[in-house]
Amino acid sequence: MAGSDGNRARLITRFAPSPTGPLHLGHAYSAMLAHDMAMAAGGTFLLRIEDIDQTRARPQWEAQILDDLHWLGLTWPTPVMRQSDRGPAYDAALDALWQRGLLYPCTCNRRDILTAASAPQEGAPMGPDGVIYPGTCSGKPRSGPRPTDSALRLDTSLALQGNDAHGLPDDVPTTIGDVVLARRDMGTSYHLSVVVDDAAQGVTHVLRGEDLSDATPIHILLQRLLGLVTPTYRHHRLIRDEAGKRLAKRDDARAIAIYRADGASPQDIRAMVGLA
Numbered sequence: 001m002a003g004s005d006g007n008r009a010r011l012i013t014r015f016a017p018s019p020t021g022p023l024h025l026g027h028a029y030s031a032m033l034a035h036d037m038a039m040a041a042g043g044t045f046l047l048r049i050e051d052i053d054q055t056r057a058r059p060q061w062e063a064q065i066l067d068d069l070h071w072l073g074l075t076w077p078t079p080v081m082r083q084s085d086r087g088p089a090y091d092a093a094l095d096a097l098w099q100r101g102l103l104y105p106c107t108c109n110r111r112d113i114l115t116a117a118s119a120p121q122e123g124a125p126m127g128p129d130g131v132i133y134p135g136t137c138s139g140k141p142r143s144g145p146r147p148t149d150s151a152l153r154l155d156t157s158l159a160l161q162g163n164d165a166h167g168l169p170d171d172v173p174t175t176i177g178d179v180v181l182a183r184r185d186m187g188t189s190y191h192l193s194v195v196v197d198d199a200a201q202g203v204t205h206v207l208r209g210e211d212l213s214d215a216t217p218i219h220i221l222l223q224r225l226l227g228l229v230t231p232t233y234r235h236h237r238l239i240r241d242e243a244g245k246r247l248a249k250r251d252d253a254r255a256i257a258i259y260r261a262d263g264a265s266p267q268d269i270r271a272m273v274g275l276a
Contacts, residue, residue, distance in 0.1 A: 011043030012204045015069075016194070018050045019062035022255035026209070026239040028072060029273040033236055034207045035074045036275070046201055047076040052083045052186050052193055068256040072266045081201060083193050090188040093196050093226055094181065098146040102159050102225065103181065105150040106137040125174075128215040132177035152182040156218070159225055168217050176218050195219050199228040210235040239273055 013034040017027060038045040047069065051057040069076075097103050108116075110131075117124040117134045124131040138155060146152070157173045169175070181192040198206065213235040223230045259269060270276045 010204065011038060011041040012046060012202050013038045013043065013207060014046040014048055014198070014201065014203050015074075016048040016050045016197075017065050018053065018056075019058060019065055020053065020056040021061060022257055023065055023068045024239075024254040024256065025269070025273055026254075028068075028256055028269055029239050029275065030207065030209060030236065031069060031074060032072060032270065032273070032275055034205075037205065037207065043204075045074065045076050046203070047074075047080050048197060048201065049080055049082045049084075050190075050193070052188055052190075054084060055185070057084075064257060068260075071260065072256070072269060081197065083188075083197065086193065086197065086200075087187055089196050089200065090182075090193055093192060094152065094188070095146055096226060097154070097181070098142070098152070100225075101142045102155055103146075103152045104138055104140050104142050104155060104178075105147045106133075106140075106153045106178075106180070107150050108133075108136050112136065127176045127179075128212070128218070129177075129179055132174070133179075135178060138178065148184070148187070150184055151180050153178040154181050154218075154222075156221075159221060165221075168221060172217050172221070176214065179218055181222075191215065191218055191222065195222045195226070195228065198231060199223070199226075203231050205232045205234065207234050207236060209238050211238060 015027075015031040015034050017023065017031075023031075035045045037043075047066075049062055049065075051062070094103065113131050113133055113136070114124055116136050117131050126132065133153065137153070156176060156178050160168065160172060179191050180189045183189055213233075216233050216235075219233075220230050222228075256269065259272075267276060
């Protein structure tokens with residue numbers, strides 16, 4: 001982050017929650033880290049609502065997220081970007097990849113993938129999206145109009161050929177596999193939408209949990225394939241419960257709203273996650 005004041009002012013971070021449940025201590029930690037980093041550099045902290053899963057997203061959760069973040073003392077420019085408004089941008093990215101033959105349609109369900117990927121003595125290999133896809137549908141046609149009635153996967157091995165592979169781990173195809181870039185019921189996926197949206201918002205630094213570090217090579221690859229700038233990635237520690245298990249949205253007992261109702265202050269929350 002060294003440089004002139006002008007360079008420092010251009011630092012942009014973001015926090016991008018999904019409105020499918022309450023914010024917990026882990027969310028607060030990640031959001032405050034990103035906000036603190038931007039403020040210290042004279043930059044900008046952005047909030048983005050990742051609501052591509054409209055079957056689970058709820059307006060009341062989005063309202064609670066905004067309220068909790070304001071209560072924590074975080075500020076951001078408005079209007080807030082929502083992924084549910086970004087369909088055309090995702091379509092354009094998918095069209096570009098499809099036209100290069102880098103995507104293929106996939107009709108496998110989770111049971112199909114688990115059955116095909118499992119080795120009796122070792123179990124199924126795991127990647128950032130769960131079981132690594134074994135390539136069952138990779139031979140399907142890739143010509144004609146881009147399909148919208150099935151999932152679309154990135155042919156990772158093909159995508160890694162040429163200069164786009166420079167600096168990326170050689171084992172990406174086996175440790176990550178052919179990730180889904182478009183789901184039939186959403187029109188996009190986390191991997192595609194986060195890359196397209198970070199570029200659209202000019203995000204320069206991404207702070208996120210170490211549980212997402214395995215996904216970073218695929219995001220860098222997508223940025224290169226789409227001609228997008230790669231931000232600086234930093235992966236922070238995870239906030240865990242007393243048993244050492246990382247917090248998830250089902251951990252309502254760690255929800256910020258519960259601490260607020262019990263009389264905690266924003267400084268108390270900072271102390272709980274080690275930011276006091």
